[in-house]
């Protein structure tokens with residue numbers, strides 16, 4: 001139940017607020033809505049074009065938080081209700097974006113519009129109406145590490161100052177224009193710069209969040225079940241789909257890229273701290289990730305295979321992975337981030353936040369969810385049609 005005697009990090013009582021959450025129907029939005037309804041007294045105006053992932057919070061209208069969440073189906077590209085909804089709220093959180101790598105080089109225009117152009121009115125309305133903004137950017141704004149340009153055998157590659165990604169010191173290193181993978185990162189970088197400039201010149205109260213591969217239940221879709229069969233979601237859903245269908249997991253360019261994965265439930269704790277501690281969060285850019293959960297994509301595939309065998313009770317395939325070129329998997333213009341270790345200094349200092357969940361544990365709970373949610377549907381979808389008489 002929502003507690004009315006919550007206190008902030010300074011020990012002061014927290015007043016209930018109204019939050020305009022754009023992109024509330026997505027993966028992160030659904031977890032944030034769930035947390036806000038279950039544990040806080042805050043109200044949410046939930047904006048999205050879809051609401052399937054938050055249906056359980058909207059219906060039936062006898063739910064204990066029914067009067068604290070309101071869904072507005074709208075596309076922020078072309079809906080005049082946007083400004084009035086931002087004006088009705090104390091805080092706007094913008095999560096709306098195209099954010100799957102398969103789209104960056106195949107739908108670069110939509111990617112740039114979604115991550116830059118469509119976000120501009122949100123920034124303007126917040127600035128013009130003196131409303132606080134929490135904007136979701138990405139760890140991809142760092143691009144490649146400095147270390148990736150050193151010779152393979154250089155001892156400097158082991159030096160953290162060549163690979164740890166810090167909000168206030170690391171450069172943003174993207175590939176050439178024809179590598180359209182970077183259109184997303186570049187659009188996100190420019191909206192960060194616009195928000196920062198609105199803060200500097202017009203006093204906008206903003207917080208920028210840079211998520212480092214948040215994963216968990218409800219992430220993306222399983223192709224052919226709750227998304228298009230030819231769709232390519234992010235790696236968690238790609239590998240889950242392969243495991244559910246008993247196909248080998250596809251390692252793009254051998255799966256040598258490295259990532260740090262953080263459990264969505266840990267990351268949402270960080271967002272809640274930002275919401276409830278504006279004086280410690282305004283004007284800040286925060287990395288939110290788990291530096292202790294680093295693996296190569298190949299290691300992730302191996303761990304997911306092992307965890308899935310445990311939670312499903314099904315033995316693993318004899319050949320659990322296959323290599324595939326990035327051009328075959330994503331098409332021309334794909335490129336990759338080599339390594340992503342978040343510097344945690346700023347979020348530690350400002351909010352005292354640390355992630356708790358190990359990669360094994362978060363995969364165990366996530367793959368248990370994937371198995372429970374999809375195994376039967378996959379079985380039915382792949383079963384041979386019954387012979388007709």
Ligand SMILES: NC(=O)c1ccc[n+]([C@@H]2O[C@H](COP(=O)([O-])OP(=O)(O)OC[C@H]3O[C@@H](n4cnc5c(N)ncnc54)[C@H](O)[C@@H]3O)[C@@H](O)[C@H]2O)c1
Nearest residue numbers: 023025026027028048075076096097099136138211213214
């Ligand atoms: N999940 C991660 O690990 C991760 C990592 C880095 C950055 N991010 C950023 O966090 C944000 C949320 O990511 P997510 O993983 O929840 O993605 P998601 O795709 O699950 O959620 C985005 C939501 O925004 C909605 N949306 C998109 N365009 C819209 C529009 N024009 N009008 C209304 N709604 C619109 C979509 O319908 C979707 O429900 C994005 O900005 C993304 O770039 C996420």
Ligand SMILES: O=c1ccn([C@@H]2O[C@H](COP(=O)(O)OP(=O)(O)O[C@H]3OC[C@@H](O)[C@H](O)[C@H]3O)[C@@H](O)[C@H]2O)c(=O)[nH]1
Nearest residue numbers: 099101138140233234235236238250251252257297336
């Ligand atoms: O089936 C697959 C899918 C993906 N991959 C690889 O797995 C890695 C991770 O891929 P993801 O699709 O999860 O996405 P990335 O980590 O590259 O980028 C993500 O990170 C930050 C966010 O802004 C976005 O959500 C997204 O851009 C990449 O190296 C990719 O090439 C595979 O090897 N096989």
